[in-house]
Amino acid sequence: MTVRAPLIEVNNLRVRLNTSRGPADAVRGVSFALARGETLGLIGESGCGKSVTALALMGLLPESAVISGSIRLEGQELVGLAEADYCRLRGNRVSMIFQEPMTALNPMHTVGRQVAEPLRRHRGFSRAQATREAIALLDRVGLPDAAKRADAYPHQFSGGQRQRITIAMALACEPDVLIADEPTTALDVTIQGQILDLIADLVAERGMAMILISHDLGVIAENVQRMMVMYGGTVVESGTIEALLSGLGHPYSQGLFRARPRLGAPKGTRLRTIPGTVPELADLPSGCAFADRCDIAEARCRAVFPPPVMVNAGHAVRCLRTDVSMARRVGAVTA
Amino acid sequence: MSGLRPVAVLPPGVVPPDAAGSSQPRRPGGFWRRALRHRSFVAGGVLTLLMISAALLSLVWTPWPAYEIDMTHKLNPPSSLHWLGTDALGRDIVSLLLVGARSSIAVGVIAVGIGLSFGTSLGLIAAARRGWIEEVIMRLSDFTFAFPALLSAIMLTAVAGPGMVTSIAAIGIFQIPVFVRITRASANAIWAREFVLAARASGKGKFRITLEHVLPNILSILIVQATIQFALAILAEAALSYLGLGTQPPQPSWGRMLNDAQSLLFQSPLLAVYPGIAIATAVLGLNLLGDGLRDLFDPRLSRQR
Numbered sequence: 001m002t003v004r005a006p007l008i009e010v011n012n013l014r015v016r017l018n019t020s021r022g023p024a025d026a027v028r029g030v031s032f033a034l035a036r037g038e039t040l041g042l043i044g045e046s047g048c049g050k051s052v053t054a055l056a057l058m059g060l061l062p063e064s065a066v067i068s069g070s071i072r073l074e075g076q077e078l079v080g081l082a083e084a085d086y087c088r089l090r091g092n093r094v095s096m097i098f099q100e101p102m103t104a105l106n107p108m109h110t111v112g113r114q115v116a117e118p119l120r121r122h123r124g125f126s127r128a129q130a131t132r133e134a135i136a137l138l139d140r141v142g143l144p145d146a147a148k149r150a151d152a153y154p155h156q157f158s159g160g161q162r163q164r165i166t167i168a169m170a171l172a173c174e175p176d177v178l179i180a181d182e183p184t185t186a187l188d189v190t191i192q193g194q195i196l197d198l199i200a201d202l203v204a205e206r207g208m209a210m211i212l213i214s215h216d217l218g219v220i221a222e223n224v225q226r227m228m229v230m231y232g233g234t235v236v237e238s239g240t241i242e243a244l245l246s247g248l249g250h251p252y253s254q255g256l257f258r259a260r261p262r263l264g265a266p267k268g269t270r271l272r273t274i275p276g277t278v279p280e281l282a283d284l285p286s287g288c289a290f291a292d293r294c295d296i297a298e299a300r301c302r303a304v305f306p307p308p309v310m311v312n313a314g315h316a317v318r319c320l321r322t323d324v325s326m327a328r329r330v331g332a333v334t335a
Numbered sequence: 336m337s338g339l340r341p342v343a344v345l346p347p348g349v350v351p352p353d354a355a356g357s358s359q360p361r362r363p364g365g366f367w368r369r370a371l372r373h374r375s376f377v378a379g380g381v382l383t384l385l386m387i388s389a390a391l392l393s394l395v396w397t398p399w400p401a402y403e404i405d406m407t408h409k410l411n412p413p414s415s416l417h418w419l420g421t422d423a424l425g426r427d428i429v430s431l432l433l434v435g436a437r438s439s440i441a442v443g444v445i446a447v448g449i450g451l452s453f454g455t456s457l458g459l460i461a462a463a464r465r466g467w468i469e470e471v472i473m474r475l476s477d478f479t480f481a482f483p484a485l486l487s488a489i490m491l492t493a494v495a496g497p498g499m500v501t502s503i504a505a506i507g508i509f510q511i512p513v514f515v516r517i518t519r520a521s522a523n524a525i526w527a528r529e530f531v532l533a534a535r536a537s538g539k540g541k542f543r544i545t546l547e548h549v550l551p552n553i554l555s556i557l558i559v560q561a562t563i564q565f566a567l568a569i570l571a572e573a574a575l576s577y578l579g580l581g582t583q584p585p586q587p588s589w590g591r592m593l594n595d596a597q598s599l600l601f602q603s604p605l606l607a608v609y610p611g612i613a614i615a616t617a618v619l620g621l622n623l624l625g626d627g628l629r630d631l632f633d634p635r636l637s638r639q640r
Binding site: 058060063083084087088089092095096098099100103104105107108109117118121122169170 | 536538539
């Protein structure tokens with residue numbers, strides 16, 4: 001990997017949310033750095049803290065959330081940044097694509113207007129200029145007949161088309177960092193690939209850094225250079241895709257890998273599941289959060305919060321028993 | 336006096352968070368085509384237009400001068416001269432009804448205007464700011480809501496003296512909490528939607544989101560509520576005038592006409608019937624109109640008719 005000055009640098013990010021069940025540590029010490037053109041995948045099941053991490057980067061967490069650690073965008077500290085300053089960054093230097101294209105657009109405004117708006121606000125474009133640019137963007141994201149359809153309302157588009165529109169919206173001001181929070185979860189599988197290819201093209205074309213969030217190992221593996229597996233608010237495994245796919249180190253990642261559906265499996269084959277449920281973020285154990293569901297957990301796993309262990313170059317695993325887990329060679333593409 | 340108690344009528348479509356926004360924008364032509372097929376909208380619209388045109392007509396023409404007292408022709412039965420007869424002071428009933436519509440509409444429009452502007456702003460602020468600001472606004476509006484409206488109106492007239500302005504203020508103040516509640520409830524539902532998050536992610540501040548995303552999406556709910564509150568304001572004005580706390584003589588008003596007719600109920604019962612019918616028609620018309628608008632703004636309901 002080339003060494004470049006990081007564009008966005010997250011250091012020991014912690015988020016405590018005030019829920020009805022008391023304070024919950026949704027993110028516990030997440031760190032990473034991304035340079036221009038680099039892509040990072042965040043993977044984990046619902047409630048593991050991946051979306052909260054994304055919202056923290058966007059500064060969109062509720063005001064009651066307590067955020068500590070540091071998020072730097074080209075050296076500028078974003079934690080504790082005033083709302084007005086954050087508004088100037090959002091949609092301009094940091095953008096986000098959301099999971100639900102069906103609800104991410106305002107039903108009352110034309111799509112052209114919604115794509116043009118960030119341009120008018122952040123770039124000071126005139127209405128005509130912004131409209132022209134919006135049509136060009138809609139055309140770029142592959143909306144057929146963009147010039148004519150810019151005047152249409154969101155409900156007149158299909159899910160895939162709407163997701164293209166939200167991508168156009170997010171990319172309008174050519175942001176430096178793009179966060180895509182499960183951009184294809186709500187779409188048909190046939191559309192999924194097209195949308196992901198589109199995002200990948202645009203990321204490469206504009207030299208953005210991208211954080212792709214998903215719970216689909218396949219989506220992550222095919223679309224990013226590095227990935228982080230999150231569980232219980234912490235990063236349990238991180239590294240380059242190549243390193244991870246030559247052998248997953250954390251029992252949780254291994255479980256995720258085993259749980260994926262496979263083509264060609266005999267009819268009636270049940271998907272492998274991970275026993276147990278995700279721990280409540282409001283009362284996480286003091287040791288490894290996965291210990292209760294782990295098949296190789298020992299007493300010390302419940303006592304100590306495991307530090308990350310470098311199992312290979314650029315491959316860290318937060319597990320005390322990497323010797324056993326790595327030996328299983330789960331997730332190796334050859335396996 | 337139940338008409339004085341402002342009732343928050345939540346149109347269907349407020350409770351589920353996705354319903355408010357499912358009112359898709361329509362082409363104006365489509366809206367009117369559907370509107371003209373909607374029976375209660377048409378009936379309500381006709382009755383409301385009738386009241387408005389009566390008020391407008393009275394500005395330029397009445398069969399007789401509404402303020403002219405003619406004791407020689409008092410308590411006349413309906414005739415070709417006085418179509419609905421005359422009252423105890425010999426004033427022409429038709430003229431009084433026409434001019435009375437003016438008071439009702441003036442009070443209704445201004446009072447609902449007060450309630451709509453203050454109530455909606457406060458509700459939008461509460462939904463946008465949350466936290467203690469929301470808490471203060473909501474508790475204050477609960478406080479106002481909990482007061483018996485009629486008592487406060489009497490209190491207000493005791494302080495400021497009876498009259499049209501006082502009754503407008505009293506009715507207007509009691510419209511505010513209704514609009515605060517309905518605005519906050521529906522605005523909260525909009526704030527929870529993903530397109531608001533997307534708008535924030537594209538760098539919009541709370542003020543612009545409120546104006547560009549929240550308000551347009553709850554406008555239909557507010558319009559429906561305003562129509563219904565208009566009807567309630569007319570009833571309230573009539574009630575206050577009937578008690579002598581509203582419009583003052585010689586200014587005619589439907590409520591005052593009822594009051595005047597009360598002492599002559601046995602000699603000429605029709606005197607009470609005319610303003611009664613006028614009030615009932617106006618309120619019925621506005622309610623039908625509100626119902627119709629609610630159906631027309633809600634795509635799921637309109638399909639069933």
